[in-house]
Amino acid sequence: MSALDAPRAALAELTRPEGWVLGVSVAFLLFLLAALLTGALGPTYFLFLVGLAGMYALLSFGLNAQWGFTGLINFSVAAFFGIGAYGSALMTASGSPIAGGLDPLVGLVVALVVAFALALLIGIPTLRLRADYLAIASLGLAEVVRLIVLNERWLTNGSAGVRGIPGFFEGWPVLSTFPEAMPGLRLEVVPGSPILLETAFWQASLNVLLVLGFAGATFFVLRRAHRSPWGRVLRTIRSDEDLARALGKNTYSFKMQSFVLGSLIMALAGVFYTHLNLYVGPGDLDPITTFYAWVAVILGGSGSNRGALFGGIVIVTIREGTRFLNDVALPIDPAPLRLLLIGVVIVAVMRYRPQGILPPQRDLIWPSAVDGGGAPETPDSGVRERKGGGGDE
Template identity: 90%
Template sequence: MSLLDDPKAAFADLTRPEWWVLGVSVAFLLFLFVAMLTGGLSPTYFLFLVGLAGMYALLSFGLNAQWGFTGLINFSVAAFFGIGAYGTALMTASGSPIAGGFNPLVGLAVALVVAFVLALLIGIPTLRLRADYLAIASLGLAEVVRLIVLNERWLTNGSAGLRGIPGFFVGWPVLSTFPEAMPGLRLEVVPGSPVFLETPFWQASLNGLLVVAFAGGAYLVLRRAHRSPWGRVLRTIRSDEDLARALGKNTYSFKMQSFVLGSLIMALAGVFYAHLNLYVGPGDLDPITTFYAWVAVILGGSGSNRGALFGGVVIVTIREGTRFLNDVALPIDPAPLRLLLIGVVIVAVMRYRPQGVLPPQRELIWPSAVDGGGTPETPDSGVRERKGGGGDE
């Protein structure tokens, strides 16, 4: 049921896990909104969290297109993320050792092209093999990319990283001067706790709109692809590749398409991160990024686009929420609690919801099939009777 067509019926059609996710999400947003109004949370930092959540959602979307759709085990999420980040940084950063000074749109194009070529190079020799070989090759790829970034100073500036990366909208008409042109605002909902909306806030709002555009576009593309005949072939390959091959499908070609699509979305996340953080370094290619993406997909539900989005938000909530524990007097160091909480989440999901919080089954149904589409017509006669009738005529 479409939310726009009939909101009441759409809410009535929600399952218990969907109600739970909706309730928790609304409660969490209200909590953040109250925290901003009372001065407990900076609006600029809130928009920064939105950007991080969108970035992890993009990483989850990319991995979901590979593992969730096709069953391709890719442990090089951090590598393609780094390719996207370094690709745009080397083209746009003032401190770039090889280029620099180009428009961010050029950096975006270069990053996606390099990610496309790299996905082809790793996919051509490995996608004909079984899943475990791809896992080993992708794990090696991630380490190779990280070591190149760390040691090839002439290309990547080595361990110093790349600084001087411009915002994504630098050089654009209107948007490039929007943060400086907007007036500073002072809101005081709670006496003694004013909230300031100044240039950093307006800059962060542009970043928020950018990641919403990236993540929204990726979601719509994957949603359409998942329900299409192409998506059905991918699900068949994941379930039984031999069956898909027996049905005449070129499984190698379909796996390559899925692998490239997911890699491009991961690189897109890296492009956004570079222009959000305005700095990239070898530490951004740490394997923990790959681990976070896998946890997000498993938590949300393998093959579920909604689940990948939800999982990315949960990862950012745990990752950034534990930072506030430093303000609480605890007998232990709160920093390691981040991985501890993520481990607890994995155990709980595997124990109580092994299919994920939002499994993909409901995403595979076209709304027209259940919303006003009616039921398929039942033929008056079978195939044999129709053939027989035609022969008599």
């Protein structure tokens, strides 16, 4: 058997949307590679974009665990993102008004504990009620958290934000000194377009390593959870909560678990953003963050972990790609185009792929039964026939 047989078989089993996503992704990677080699895109900025895409993927994973799995409408994505960001920043930053100077791992734990407590606080009175009560409460929570961050200067430094945030690996052996210890490199693949790999590049590579670890672990946990009996209960609740309750399931408990899990993942995204950007302010809790997360989940496919990952990458591509339009002479201001493009994407998805680009069927049922691949194999005879045959012998 040729070594290429397995990849060819895997490509042959792809559905049409999966093949389309793969083709677009490969073309986009080739475009980025060409931009890097020609100097149009700096390597440090490229790694920053990768980190930002990982952050939005985490936000999408968190919302997918709530809405995609259980049908919980959460409009406070920015609030839990801000809790994670400020929780870590206030524990680790030299400019923190309350603590500061602690190890980033302490900031990570504090951020997750506060997010856990806040999720319980908002979930206990609302999750026993209809879904719209959670939507209203979460919408109010997002605004309350933003106003506290903006006005309580003794706690959050107010509109000035928190500065002096260290890198996540500050104080770690080897990794803390890795960027400074690495030599500066100058690569020139295309004549006249040198690529400089300096301290900032090596620091950004550590950030990419961190977000890949966070996102990879989250994807693995959610994938296993979605296929488990726990995940099947969540999907039943999303489809028909009364049916799940009639089957003897404590739907309130399952919804609480799903809500807390998603909130912790959103806080984890905030922790990463803090140590990526090295600054956090009230503007980072803007409601547009919640909007972006919802668009990513709807675009990728509600309940699909692969879809949430793809949607987060698309959002960053549109959000950051429009910045390069400033270098092009256009008769209009290109800044508002990002929301226009996102609106066009939403309309197109709702028109042609209302279930999302990568719906979760591939993750949940037999791959051969997806997109006309045929039904799973069934036994030639029933159980009674087999028993009868065995008795005759």
